[in-house]
Amino acid sequence: MRITTRHAVRTVQTLCITVTAALVATGCGRSEDSGPGNDAPAKLGAGKAKGTVVMWSMGDPDENLKDLAKKFEQENPDADIKITAVPWDAAHDKLTTAVAGGNTPDMSLVGTTWMAEMAAMNAFQATPASTKSSDFYPGQWDTTKYKNTSYGVPFIADTQAIYYRTDITTKAGIKGALAGDRAGFLKDLKAIQATAGKQNPKLRHASGLVMGFNSWIFWVPMVWQQGGDIYDAKTGKFTFDSPEVAKALEYYASVPKEGLAPTDRSDNVQGFRDGLIAVYQEGAWAGGSFHKDAPELDGKWKTMPVPYSEQPAGFAGGSDLAVFKDAKNPDAAWKFAQFLTEPANLATYAKATGSLPPSPQAWSEGKLTEDENMKAFDEQLKVSKAPPAITTWQQIADAIDSELEKLILGKATVAKVQKTLQSKASSIGTGR
Numbered sequence: 001m002r003i004t005t006r007h008a009v010r011t012v013q014t015l016c017i018t019v020t021a022a023l024v025a026t027g028c029g030r031s032e033d034s035g036p037g038n039d040a041p042a043k044l045g046a047g048k049a050k051g052t053v054v055m056w057s058m059g060d061p062d063e064n065l066k067d068l069a070k071k072f073e074q075e076n077p078d079a080d081i082k083i084t085a086v087p088w089d090a091a092h093d094k095l096t097t098a099v100a101g102g103n104t105p106d107m108s109l110v111g112t113t114w115m116a117e118m119a120a121m122n123a124f125q126a127t128p129a130s131t132k133s134s135d136f137y138p139g140q141w142d143t144t145k146y147k148n149t150s151y152g153v154p155f156i157a158d159t160q161a162i163y164y165r166t167d168i169t170t171k172a173g174i175k176g177a178l179a180g181d182r183a184g185f186l187k188d189l190k191a192i193q194a195t196a197g198k199q200n201p202k203l204r205h206a207s208g209l210v211m212g213f214n215s216w217i218f219w220v221p222m223v224w225q226q227g228g229d230i231y232d233a234k235t236g237k238f239t240f241d242s243p244e245v246a247k248a249l250e251y252y253a254s255v256p257k258e259g260l261a262p263t264d265r266s267d268n269v270q271g272f273r274d275g276l277i278a279v280y281q282e283g284a285w286a287g288g289s290f291h292k293d294a295p296e297l298d299g300k301w302k303t304m305p306v307p308y309s310e311q312p313a314g315f316a317g318g319s320d321l322a323v324f325k326d327a328k329n330p331d332a333a334w335k336f337a338q339f340l341t342e343p344a345n346l347a348t349y350a351k352a353t354g355s356l357p358p359s360p361q362a363w364s365e366g367k368l369t370e371d372e373n374m375k376a377f378d379e380q381l382k383v384s385k386a387p388p389a390i391t392t393w394q395q396i397a398d399a400i401d402s403e404l405e406k407l408i409l410g411k412a413t414v415a416k417v418q419k420t421l422q423s424k425a426s427s428i429g430t431g432r
């Protein structure tokens with residue numbers, strides 16, 4: 001699914017596992033010379049797109065996507081794009097059921113963390129060779145890959161930046177952005193906390209904190225920032241027992257431990273609006289929400305890249321466009337996918353929706369960084385990474401979320417969390 005706090009809905013894994021097992025057992029009825037990691041790139045015919053293309057989009061009905069579809073139809077008079085909105089909380093099961101029954105649409109938006117799972121189910125066609133990986137941010141392109149084969153194209157990027165209330169931070173003596181290194185950032189948070197109930201009477205905590213579902217999004221990049229990882233793709237082994245993971249866990253726990261963040265499931269967006277917290281990490285959608293729902297805050301908040309320790313890094317997520325193997329009109333579907341990911345169209349869509357385009361050229365053509373608060377997201381996309389492309393990722397992510405909560409609440413030590421995660425992840429495995 002598209003992973004943002006706004007769209008965080010827990011998916012039901014039982015059907016997914018059952019469907020995957022069934023597909024593995026049957027081989028999906030397809031030839032042995034194709035399949036996950038062995039598919040040849042899709043080939044496109046010459047000329048304009050023709051015929052009907054059935055597409056599923058995720059979330060609410062997307063009028064901006066439909067506007068681009070109309071433009072495509074104008075350029076391809078013999079093509080007809082039919083788009084159906086699928087709610088995020090039903091999307092995973094609807095997609096896996098469609099794949100299992102051989103009753104898929106031609107194409108769909110697919111959450112980046114679902115790509116490997118569904119590619120392993122032999123669901124997608126491999127991306128045409130005419131699509132260049134260099135046209136996209138590396139981390140976003142990696143979200144399309146399974147076993148070194150790309151099975152889609154990035155359409156909506158997602159990453160996080162730091163939001164901070166300038167009217168609160170200036171009273172703590174901080175001029176401009178907070179420190180960009182982890183140690184300096186922690187020092188600034190302490191300075192902000194010292195103003196709570198004094199210079200900033202409404203302030204309760206310097207920082208917000210995500211607990212429970214999807215907290216892994218905020219912690220895993222801390223491991224990357226240390227130069228480490230939680231999984232070694234070359235050996236196929238998990239590395240939760242590494243020193244880099246220990247350091248990332250220690251820092252993650254230090255913020256709430258020192259009283260700088262709440263240890264409940266507080267609403268960060270509302271807390272930020274109300275001045276209860278001064279700093280928090282979130283996706284670009286939050287900025288649009290502030291402009292729309294809290295215009296009184298305009299000019300009182302800014303963004304900055306996520307602070308780092310050894311090297312900058314961030315989470316790469318969002319939604320990719322994929323064409324199914326059972327598509328009735330794959331040629332036109334791929335042509336529509338390529339049309340949607342042309343820089344000018346990505347820029348148009350991003351401006352209309354507030355989403356992040358996955359292409360550097362789209363940022364340039366749309367002049368998106370002219371908005372000061374968008375610059376931080378551009379910087380983050382340049383250094384963001386995709387989580388491991390393994391079919392069991394959601395189960396691993398759930399385990400991380402659970403153990404991070406225990407760490408935050410003081411119910412487990414760093415060493416205990418490392419040992420538990422290494423054991424759980426090794427037991428879960430990597431799937432196909």
